[in-house]
Amino acid sequence: MTIWSLTIDFGIASGLILLCKLIRANVTLVQKLFMPVALIAGLLGLALGPQGADILPFSGSFNAYGGMLIAVIFAGVGLSTRFPAPSLLVSRSGQLWAFNQMATASQWLLGLVAGALLFTYFWPDLSPAFGLIMPAGFMGGHGTAVAMGNSFAELGWADATTLALTSATVGVFAAILIGLAIIRYGARKGLISGLTPFEQMEKHHRKGLIEAADRVAIGKETVSASSIDALSLHIALILLITAGAYYLSSYLSGLNDFISVPTFACAFLLGTVSRSLLDRLGLLQHFDVKLFNHVSSTATDYLIVFGIASIKITVLLSYAVPLLVLMIIGLLLCLFMVFYVAPRMLDERWFEKGVFSWGWMTGTVAIAILLLRIADPDRKTSILDDYAIAYVPGAVFDIILISFMPGLILQGFIYETMAALVAYMIVVGVIGRMLKGRALRLKAA
Template sequence: MTEWVMLTDFALAGVLLLAGKVLRVYCPPMQRIYMPAAVLAGIFGLALGPSGTDILPWSQGFASNAGMLTAALFAALGLATDIPSPKSIAQRAGSLWAFNQVATVSQWLFAAMLGLFLATFIWPGLNPGFGLVLSAGFMGGHGTSVVVGNIFGDLGWSDALTLGLTFATAGIFVSITVGMLILQLALKLGLIRNFTCFDKMDDYQRKGLIAPGKQQAVMKETLSALSVDSFAIHVALIAVVTAFAYHSANYLSSFSDQLQIPNFVTAFIGGMLVRSITRYTGGSRYLCDNVFNHAGATTTDFLIVFGISAIQITILANYLLPMLVLLVGGILFTLFLVLWVAPRMLGGDWFEKGIFSWGWLTGTVAMGIALLRIIDPKMNGTVLDDYAIAYVPGSITDVFIISLMPVAMVYGYYAEAVAVASVYLLVVLAVWRFLLCRSAGKLAVE
């Protein structure tokens, strides 16, 4: 792929993203369902791409751009991630960490076992790892779907990429539509007092815009332009870590044909390593985390456009019925996690954390934030801060699950996967019950 071919792909994605945002601004039905512009752009790309009318001049390998963007996304996340102390995790976000771990591992385990059941007793032609495309799309979103799809592709099942991207797209719709029903039910049951429905939003909020008087700067100037622009240094760090992720993952994977190291793993580790070096040397004083966060959000938007556009409709036709069964099962199980498990683990303010968790367990963190803003428009609560603290140790578990679970299912290590996941869940529950709950109680007394 030449540089101009890649530029054309990104330019087309940019045009679609602009078109999606314009439609989001001027189409009230899209506003009412809180449709992200990137999803609209991806749907345009799907309709006008190879699986549709084939009008857009995508390059032959345009779908591979999603893999590169995934590595860049995790590089940006690593560069913006501090490792919290065990004390802050235990006292501030211990219960949320425990719930996140239970929800994450159990959703992957449930999806794996449901998919294995379908592949064994109902549709024998299915890949034994079929269920994992649900959790990859639901909890992981388009980025994780690309990672898992590529892992399965290396293991001989190329259809997994399209299936995972489809579940990730469906998850965004499920996140908002079912999330709104949960909020309306909570209002009737008295679990929440305020509900910022669509009719009460101002025109800017409906259109997904920020009023001119409330707009804020994206970054702070940390370096003198006489030497180098601040933004250039931030982009350079992301580019270096992304390139490191690609080459190091390839090198580590060369030692074994059966175990392939995904580049998102080395990207996240590389990002945190660079961040630790900058903190040790004092260079972190001249970096702006907001830039890394926005870089991650930007790559996510483009990743969604490429991911949805790359879905192959002909493949979906072969999996339609088992996908519907898997989708319904995933929705019901996630509702169980949010409406039954969350109240018992998260304490008195469980609903705010629960509705946010519903968003990221079915769609993305952005969907969780969107639902949270409906009941907390000014974001006065501490849900996002607590989630940020709980995210880092939890992300380590995500790395192992995403990397190893597909391999375990393809090679037949079903019992081992269930045993390891079950033991881990029991350990997390024991830590939550006997350590974290007591730490929270002591903090409340103090």
């Protein structure tokens, strides 16, 4: 592989992104599906790439970019992560945090039980970790799918990446299509008072184009361009952390045969440590969190394109039946969380919170925000702010699961992991009940 191979691969991906952005902005049917441009570009890359018609001249290494891109993403996430004060978490977002944790743990537990106990009975050749591709794709999206796939590949299960990426793609479609159906159901049952028809939605939601009067800056110039461009400064720090994460991961993973520490987890750790160090030294003021987020988001778009385009159709077909069953089980669990658990763990506006949660439980936070805008057009709720507060401690739990679950399951610690997840769910359930009771008492007072 040469530097021009890398350039051509990213050039092809860029061309697909631009073409699909043009399609997204002009084709009404695509707009009504609310498909992200990167997802459309990835599907087109799959159809025209080596796994499809083999028209696009991708290099032989284009399916290996995911590991690097996911490390870049988590480095940016770590640099932009600010842990909320415990008092703020409890007072503002306690119930939503408890529900989010219950949703996360239940997906991983169901996937583990289904894959390790149920599926291996009907399909003995399946890996006991097969069920984990459902939460990897649903909860984490394409980024986590690549991260988990890389971890499994290093542990000897090469097919996991294709399966997890497929799970993530199914999740995005389900998040949008079933999410819209949930909203329509809520409107008919009187669970929500407002509903935004497609024709009345803002242009940037329908076409993805923002009018000049509504545009906002993607970041601030925190340094003088005469010394260094602000974007160069932010990219330099992210890439330095990404390189450091690679070496840290290699070192930690080489300590013994059992430990396999993913690069993305090290990137998140180094990112959060770097942010804390910059803050203590008074240097954080020269960086803009929005620019870190945009670098991560850019890496995410390319990761989705490369990830979906590299899905191996032959592998997918060989797992078709158990994969279909797993996807159905996962979607039923998410519906159960929205319609049964949400009204019992959350107080007022539980339906809007459930709709938002459906979006990120199956797809992405961006889709969750879109669904919330449709269900709550007047923006009467503070769900986004509450979720932002609850996200950080929840993300730590996610990273722990993504980092250690592959190794634990393939090393045979299946029942121990199940027991730990059940215990965690019990603790979260008790905390959630206490927080809801506290909120009801304060409301009554």
